[in-house]
Amino acid sequence: MxxxxxxxxxxxxxxxxxxxxxxxxxxxxxxxxxxxxxxxxxxxxxxxxxxxxxxxxxxxxxxxxxxxxxxxxxxxxxxxxxxxxxxxxxxxxxxxxxxxxxxxxPLFADRDLQRETFERWGMPDADRERLSGFFDAVSADLSxxxxxxxxxxxxxxxxxxxxxxxxxxxxxxxxxxxxxxxxxxxxxxxxxxxxxxxxxxxxxxxxxxxxxxxxxxxxxxxxxxxxxxxxxxxxxxxxxxxxxxxxxxxxxxxxxSRRAAAILDHHRHRTRRVIEVLDGSGPATAWEVSAALFGSLEEIHVLHGPGEAFSHLDHLAAAGVVERDGTAYRLVDPDPDVGALFPTTPLDDLVDGSEGA
Incomplete structure (x- = not known):
């Protein structure tokens, strides 16, 4: 300038x-x-x-x-x-x-949207109340x-x-x-x-x-x-x-570029892990898949865990790898080409999904 x-x-x-x-x-x-x-x-x-x-x-x-x-x-x-x-x-x-x-x-201030979202994820009532209580405690002045x-x-x-x-x-x-x-x-x-x-x-x-x-x-x-x-x-x-x-x-x-490629590969690995969970457990909700991936969660992560699991299940459903029945997802194809479900980049062979964690 x-x-x-x-x-x-x-x-x-x-x-x-x-x-x-x-x-x-x-x-x-x-x-x-x-x-x-x-x-x-x-x-x-x-x-x-x-x-x-x-x-x-x-x-x-x-x-x-x-x-x-x-x-x-x-x-x-x-x-x-x-x-x-x-x-x-x-x-x-x-x-x-x-x-x-x-x-x-936003979600954290809208009880109706919370109810709809948490039901879609299969979140138990006690955990819904716990997360809503967290929102109430921290969100009053955030925005x-x-x-x-x-x-x-x-x-x-x-x-x-x-x-x-x-x-x-x-x-x-x-x-x-x-x-x-x-x-x-x-x-x-x-x-x-x-x-x-x-x-x-x-x-x-x-x-x-x-x-x-x-x-x-x-x-x-x-x-x-x-x-x-x-x-x-x-x-x-x-x-x-x-x-x-x-x-x-x-x-x-x-x-x-390398960081972005590593996060992208991380999501390929996480998608494979979601498939393994469904293959081992049978049909499961986003909440149940989240528990298998992340274990017990606290505070904002009670939102982020099942939300992340849902995004992967939704991605797999769009590709026909899983089918949704109510709030549960059933594995249709236990051995999909996961790589084909994501865009490719010139750095894919140079990164490890663990770098994204």
Missing amino acids: AGGRGVRVKRIQLGNTVFEGANDVYLLDGEATALVDTGVALPAVREELVDGLAEHGLSFRDVDAIALTHWHPDHAGLAGEIQAAGGAEVYVHEADAALVDGTET GRPADVTTVSDGDAIRAGGVGLEVLHLPGHTAGLSGFAFDPRTVPGHDPVAGDDATEEAFTGDALLPKYTPNVGGADVRVEGALAAYAESLARIVARDFDAAHPGHRRRIDDP
Whole structure:
């Protein structure tokens, strides 16, 4: 970018004891000031963000734009308050917009949707109440105030904090999860991981995480064919061959293509494991398959475990490998070509599914 005072891309790491661990908020501070994600609307986290901005001589009212990777409260919770302070424009993918502007109610606040979802998964009554109680205990203030949003879609170009961002729709974890690709050569003051050879980096939200595999199936129950959608998103990340990915949690990912390929292979392995469970036990519900895969679960994982199991069972049902009978799934083909159920990438022979765990 010619002229101006140059752009900084700075990570502000915030506490998070409810979801995937420490959240990353990215500050883009050049001709204007922008954030990628905001953190959850809890007082302690809010103060951490206030302090993080203050270290750069900034406050909420200085933020001109917010690019949200997805609707989850630990990424979008403070967007409405920041917007109210200074009029920031809030960008979010059209598929997640209603959960940020408050016109749609998320699962954790909708008892009817909870009942429908938990019945579909075959979750026992006691565990439904336990999970609903967890939601009640932690969710009252997570989402913060609604924000007026500007919707974006795949391929859109936006400018935030003096940085040109390309919207990259990466559904699966949520319906509208989007990354934001940028050319680090246009960002004076940014230190590209690959030095002068770097041509493209991306903010990936929870589409790509350095330690855990992003939850699929429980994280956003609105997503149809969640595992298939996420597999295609991972293949897309591999194909883009980013020099670095800046995720929604924890540290920068310096080989995002390999990480994406490893997570994709992890899901191939998990699919084989689901088939083994059904082959050994006979027809089973998503809840029962989750128990076989993950054992006893606590807190948010009571949602994520059966949701993940359901996404795999749903994927297998779409391929005709299993059949659904009520809430149970019966194995039809005990020896399918699992590899054919997922997209292939040039890195498939170089990764081990255990890297995705």
